[in-house]
Amino acid sequence: MSARPAASLFSARILVLVMMAVSLVSAAPAQSQTTRITRVVSPGGIEAWLVRDTTLPLLAMEFAFLGGAAQDPAERPGIASLAASLLDEGAGEYDAERFHQALADKAIELHFDAGRDELRGSVRTLSENRDAAFDMLRLSVTQPRFDTEAVERIRTAQLASLRRRSTDPNSLANERWFALAFPNHPYGRPVDGTLASVADITREDLAGFAKRNLARSNLRVAVVGDITPEELATELDRVFGALPATAQLTPVADVQPQGLGKTDVIPLDVPQSVVMIGTDGLERQDPDFIPAYVLNHILGGSAFSSRLFKEVREARGLAYSVYSYQVALEHVGLWFAGTATKNDRAGESIKIINAEFQQILDQGPTQEELDEAKSYLTGSYALRFDTSAKIAGQLLQIQIDKLGMDYIDRRNSLIEAVTLEDLRRVSQRLAGARKALVVVAGRPVGVVGN
Amino acid sequence: MIAMVAAGTAAATLNAASAAGPDVTQYQLANGLTVMVIPDHRAPVVTHMVWYKVGSADEQAGKSGIAHFLEHLMFKGTEKAGPGKFSGEVARLGGQENAFTSQDYTAYYQRVAKEHLETVMTFEADRMTGLKLSDAVVLPERDVVLEERRMRTDSDPGARLSEALQAATYVNHPYQHPIIGWEHEIKQLNREDALAFYRRFYAPNNAVLVVAGDVEPEAVRALAEKTYGVIPRADTPPRNRPQEPEPQVHRRVSLSDPRVAQPSLQRSYLVPSYRTAKPGEAEALDVLAQVLGGGQTGRLYRELVVEQGLAAGAGAWYHSTAYDETRFGISASPRPGVTLEALEQAMDGVVAKMAKDGPDDVELARAKTRLTAEAIYARDNQATLARIYGAAWATGISVEDVNRWPDLIKRVSVADVKAAAEQYLVLKRAVTGYLTPPPAAAPAAPEKRS
Numbered sequence: 088m089s090a091r092p093a094a095s096l097f098s099a100r101i102l103v104l105v106m107m108a109v110s111l112v113s114a115a116p117a118q119s120q121t122t123r124i125t126r127v128v129s130p131g132g133i134e135a136w137l138v139r140d141t142t143l144p145l146l147a148m149e150f151a152f153l154g155g156a157a158q159d160p161a162e163r164p165g166i167a168s169l170a171a172s173l174l175d176e177g178a179g180e181y182d183a184e185r186f187h188q189a190l191a192d193k194a195i196e197l198h199f200d201a202g203r204d205e206l207r208g209s210v211r212t213l214s215e216n217r218d219a220a221f222d223m224l225r226l227s228v229t230q231p232r233f234d235t236e237a238v239e240r241i242r243t244a245q246l247a248s249l250r251r252r253s254t255d256p257n258s259l260a261n262e263r264w265f266a267l268a269f270p271n272h273p274y275g276r277p278v279d280g281t282l283a284s285v286a287d288i289t290r291e292d293l294a295g296f297a298k299r300n301l302a303r304s305n306l307r308v309a310v311v312g313d314i315t316p317e318e319l320a321t322e323l324d325r326v327f328g329a330l331p332a333t334a335q336l337t338p339v340a341d342v343q344p345q346g347l348g349k350t351d352v353i354p355l356d357v358p359q360s361v362v363m364i365g366t367d368g369l370e371r372q373d374p375d376f377i378p379a380y381v382l383n384h385i386l387g388g389s390a391f392s393s394r395l396f397k398e399v400r401e402a403r404g405l406a407y408s409v410y411s412y413q414v415a416l417e418h419v420g421l422w423f424a425g426t427a428t429k430n431d432r433a434g435e436s437i438k439i440i441n442a443e444f445q446q447i448l449d450q451g452p453t454q455e456e457l458d459e460a461k462s463y464l465t466g467s468y469a470l471r472f473d474t475s476a477k478i479a480g481q482l483l484q485i486q487i488d489k490l491g492m493d494y495i496d497r498r499n500s501l502i503e504a505v506t507l508e509d510l511r512r513v514s515q516r517l518a519g520a521r522k523a524l525v526v527v528a529g530r531p532v533g534v535v536g537n
Numbered sequence: 538m539i540a541m542v543a544a545g546t547a548a549a550t551l552n553a554a555s556a557a558g559p560d561v562t563q564y565q566l567a568n569g570l571t572v573m574v575i576p577d578h579r580a581p582v583v584t585h586m587v588w589y590k591v592g593s594a595d596e597q598a599g600k601s602g603i604a605h606f607l608e609h610l611m612f613k614g615t616e617k618a619g620p621g622k623f624s625g626e627v628a629r630l631g632g633q634e635n636a637f638t639s640q641d642y643t644a645y646y647q648r649v650a651k652e653h654l655e656t657v658m659t660f661e662a663d664r665m666t667g668l669k670l671s672d673a674v675v676l677p678e679r680d681v682v683l684e685e686r687r688m689r690t691d692s693d694p695g696a697r698l699s700e701a702l703q704a705a706t707y708v709n710h711p712y713q714h715p716i717i718g719w720e721h722e723i724k725q726l727n728r729e730d731a732l733a734f735y736r737r738f739y740a741p742n743n744a745v746l747v748v749a750g751d752v753e754p755e756a757v758r759a760l761a762e763k764t765y766g767v768i769p770r771a772d773t774p775p776r777n778r779p780q781e782p783e784p785q786v787h788r789r790v791s792l793s794d795p796r797v798a799q800p801s802l803q804r805s806y807l808v809p810s811y812r813t814a815k816p817g818e819a820e821a822l823d824v825l826a827q828v829l830g831g832g833q834t835g836r837l838y839r840e841l842v843v844e845q846g847l848a849a850g851a852g853a854w855y856h857s858t859a860y861d862e863t864r865f866g867i868s869a870s871p872r873p874g875v876t877l878e879a880l881e882q883a884m885d886g887v888v889a890k891m892a893k894d895g896p897d898d899v900e901l902a903r904a905k906t907r908l909t910a911e912a913i914y915a916r917d918n919q920a921t922l923a924r925i926y927g928a929a930w931a932t933g934i935s936v937e938d939v940n941r942w943p944d945l946i947k948r949v950s951v952a953d954v955k956a957a958a959e960q961y962l963v964l965k966r967a968v969t970g971y972l973t974p975p976p977a978a979a980p981a982a983p984e985k986r987s
Binding site for chain 1: 577579580581582621624625627628629630631632633634648649650676677678679680681682683684685687688691692693795796797798799831832833834839842843849850870872873899902903906907909910911913914916917918919920
């Protein structure tokens, strides 16, 4: 139990990334001036960003293949997700059991996960087992087996998970929101599929996904730990060199959310209504993304001092968790707020959150709020870089977002430069956010669908 | 931060820090405050935590939830620093803060750039004895806690069954009540209850200060003397909780709810903790949890999911870090068409075989490798280290014990694991829980859209 919900509860918090291992200096060329990130390019042309750190005998790698669940066919969502779950279920000469044993015997951690726009992977290993870890990774991405036994077993687990989520208010609200906002677009489909679609996925679907999506052209890699740039260059070719040069991705259209101004209620017998309010936001590449990020921080991004926290939780005790966050997907920018509140006060909570959106868009924050937001956002920069996996995650996200190797050095000055005038401009650009698509799961009092 | 009793977090608590582990410095101030300093010089940040040796199991009968409610109220200001002052300052410094409550401890923390350590120590020391509460802040916060309970427990049938399982495991010890408290008792808690509890337990001689990060022990000592050192010692009560009798009967709890779309089986056994176990016993239970439930190479997964095809998933956990007798758990979810009775019978078979033969040599070696690797992985995260040593202290485990842990794990034999299973994984020590949909009810439930 804790006084405040952890940010990790709200997984969609795709926000700005930062640097800390800053002030680490190094001399190699092709390198950021003030950080020790090294861009490593293998003889075969595979790029990775490396922070070499030999303090501890371990290594963390984070990587992504761009594409993700948005590549799933309209009639069969869930292929990317199921394929990701199967990459470590047998590869090369290893069947699933022997594959897992080989990992466990050396305490190597290897995970894959599909998101809307990428399939992500991570490796964590002790330095002494680095060769074995890279071997297993190589097999999983270049020679996944998709054996019938493994496919059926993982399908069974996926279906059990979908059944569990079929009555969970958070999952229901989230899935319904995306379905209503993006009716004829890949973003409208559930990432993990449906009970019907997962039952239908074939081995050919999975192998086909791997063949088209796991390639060198859409690969992004970040590594932190006990390895030299030269060693990493060699390993990159060994691990990923056998992948096809170019991914065969289906183009995904840019899109805008539909249904703003509508409310949808999912009747469910729970004591508390889960509320998801979503509207227009900005894409990550947008020059106004940083001002919008600051604006959101003031509205509901800070767990401690945001307007939503003060009005909904502190002043009225309506909820334990209330927050807002931006989601910058590859083809749309979104802005969400959410809470969970007892049914008979759900209507009141939604009214307050809507009023706070209006207020901050119409009148903007005060100079004092802006100053405090900047102070927090720049000061907390360092905290995102205090473990190997966190640093690798940041380096990967910067690559995916195409922000450049020097982003880490620039980021705080971008925040510092934000003015009230910038926030006014962003508010005008986000005028559409005065209307939102509201989805409520529960038995909310005073909330009617339309 | 989530509840510390969650399955799985248990292992992470003590299972870390190796003999070649961090160089922890420990000393005591004249007023009885224990101080631990854990060096991590990789980034210029610190994690500052204060742990009080008081949790939900130290509550007076009829006041369940008061430890956790007080944790919330600790953010409401002091004589010197009015409401919001401390949190506002942490935010301005770019710091992160939170707190959490377990059955045995309550902890508060901030993560800040190292130059701000003195500031957060000053505020935290101030609220050790300076808390000031009015009904204007206490009453809305009680509603917040009730919403927290609705969110974590009441809205989730699986969590409700877990709560019942825990309550049934203990027939006499206060571990039987939930950390967040029973709803009818939370509703009665008030300002006077909170202040009485605060005055009784919050004192330097009942606390440990843990500082991890880019700091030197002597610098921390000087700051600690200046801030916490001036707080007088208080007469806090010794821990003397009613203990469990020797268990006599297997108990069963079951929950049928229309929202259960995926049934499951949970079981917990009453077992010793690191503090109460005979030498070597808790280590054997740690290894046993790995051998039975260590991911896809664990016995339960291999037997129930892979070999017999009865389950969609299965696992095990051991909540090793507890002051008194604790719990060992196993769980599984059936595949469609498999009854919980059939699954339970198969699960009993796996446990019985372990008690009869123990693990094989390969399983034993694998479990030890994974457990000892955790100790090295933990060193990559200063916040994790701070939590390991803080939780150990609050449950009667010393720094030396934590640092010896990997070596003790390496000494566990096949016979030790077999003996642990034989002695403790027996039905009279257990509660078995069934989570099911109502008989003949159609599961999966959101109604049609309104």
